[in-house]
Amino acid sequence: MRLILVGPPGAGKGTQAEILCARLGIPQISTGEMLRAAQAEGDLPEELARQMAEGGLLPDAMVLELIGTRLTAADCRAGFLLDGFPRTAAQATGLDDMLGKQGAALDSVIALEVPAEQLVERAVHRRTDKRTGKIYHLKSTPPPADAELEHRGDDHEDVVRQRIATYETMTAELLPFYDARGLLRRVDGVGSVEAVAERVRAALSPT
Template identity: 55%
Template sequence: MRIVILGPPASGKGTQAAILRERHSIPQISTGDMLRAATAAGTELGKQAATFMSTGKLVPDEVVVGLVRERLGGDDTKSGFILDGFPRTDAQADALGAMLAELESPLDCALQIDVDRDLLMERATLRRTDVRTGQIYHLKYNPPPPDAELEHRADDLEETVKIRLDQYDEMTAALLPYYKEKGLLRRVDGVGDPKEVTLRIVAVLEKEK
């Protein structure tokens, strides 16, 4: 299966993408991971990306699209893939569509994980990290042991989370209608235990076969 997985920060998108990767034995392609790997490897595209990432700027579409094109050409994507973090805009979605047309491997669906904004805020802002072990806890759903040395990451501070959610809403404002118009958008309720969410996703994907 060829899937684009979409969802706001703290929606559980990464968790579900990893589960689908294992379930279907197809690669989970994360643009964030690709950018970091290309930068570390010092590839031409990696060098271009590094100049923007080092100053906190968004990496231009042509660089990200180039990395995705290289990755989708790999042998391990022939039976399918899960794209996580790309596309983020309708322009990137157009570029992806053109790539897949060249590869004669059209997208099966764009899967959006829906979670209420208040719950997203609760999920993110109550996360804490043990600085000694790197283990991530949640003050409500997965409380830390008494001896944990906790840190509240900058990414999980309330104002930062609000900004990240606003950015996601702004970026995907055109993306969801784009995939809906093409008949590819599938929406899944992301509230509840991760196993419950997985079952909902599996039920949706079964209909695509």
């Protein structure tokens, strides 16, 4: 299957992507990781590498070229799961065109949905044990008394709300784009990891 997975920060997208890819036997393709790898290997022009380091966005054509090359790899023959791209309707159109040239097409776009207030609550109470890297939640999965806890900067309420707002702005045109094509599958992201994974599975099952 050729899939796209989208969801707001804190929705559990990474966990669900890992489960889904293992079940389907397909690779998870993160454009962020691809760009960082290209930068580390010196494959990005100096100007673009500087632009990326400063938090700027790279041209859609360059990102599409990287994705197109990645999708020709042997591990993508059974499909793939795209994470982090597309973010706009223009990028989605470019992706459709690129896949068409490869004789392929998307099967589904999965959108994990979690209310904003629950996303904030998840992040604000999340703590990481600096010794082990294990993540705890002060209410639902409290840490042991001897844990050396760290509250990440991007888990503070003002940062989380800004990231949610950015996501909502992004998907305001992206989700309707795929909905109009009959590809969008909205999945309730509230509940246990297992419950959400089962909803994702059901959303992808033939009706």
